[in-house]
Amino acid sequence: MSVRGRRASFISAGVRFIVILGLSVASCWPFRQSQDIEFTFLLPPGRVECFYQPVAKNGSMEVEYQVIAGAGMDVDFTIVSPHGYLLTSDFRKSDGIHTVEPTEEGDYRICFDNSFSRVSEKMVFFEVILDGQGAEGGGDDEWADMVEPESMLEYKLEDIRESVESVHRRLERSRQMQTLLRAFEARDRNLLEDNLWRVSFWSCVSLLVMLGVALTQVYTLRSLFHDKRRVHT
Template structure:
């Protein structure tokens, strides 16, 4: 019982040791046809991790071009006609990183969901006075990192299903629109054929100059 209590007592300490600064931006944006849109994130120290995720929710073929540049305008990532992407890289320079989306090759508007995350995860070492807590903190530390990994996996799965939902919904709307206009066209053709048949019959019976009432 004492061991369990001591573990709960050191849990805040472990959370403090595992605490790290995180800056995250989750946005939904509309990218018009033939438009280029850029977003920026500041990095305050070298070695920080940058996470970049995006997905095209609706519009056109669900694709977009993108580029990621460092503070010196050096190309880090690029893609053409990408539907979604999930990247993690290390920032080697301090400054402003740019994340640009391009829809210049398409005339249709695109709905984008994207996340830009900058985080630093230093593992702080325990001092000599805290050495007796190493046995407890090491176990809790590994458990915390496992939970963090599982939560990250769940978050990615949710993003995937969210994207699939939007794309399927967009496909359903597009299919409904096509069915409607196909029905209208079919009705116009049927009405036109009926009028044409009546005209042909009237012309056929009036060739001899006589008119027959049908």
């Protein structure tokens, strides 16, 4: 076999090894656990709804909410720590994003308040993103225990690990952005439907008023030219 043939065979074997190694890493890599909770609910008028989210210590929690339907499109919002401390609050806002970092171990209370409204209910969407809550299967310790093979074609196991983790983070972020965009689209659609109903209603009212005014003017003009007195000859 010629030198060129042996070189091509060596490169082909190296490429196959890298592909197999990458697939093995992608299939068995225990990503850092990141939870994403989404919920949409109706908040009745004059009510307060609270949700409890268990969180591990020294992680991060991001909460984003949007009012997607209802008169005024606003609610009061609070986050309370497991020890009862008020961490953040919003007063009559339509949306908001809040991050708690680092977190304490326990149940965080997330509350939405519509007590200021006595008539209108609100449809609220919120999303809770938890990061750094630990990983199944050992996480980075498993990687530390694995024996790194000899480098081939200047590829290392650590490089593959970082690439896979980067792809995972970006895919998770893309999915979260798509969820938020759907919530924005739902809110905009509800606003458009409400505006359409108002425009249609007041257009009908204006049309009826115009017809009433026209009939009144016709009747008034006819009464001016109608002489009820009789002429005797």
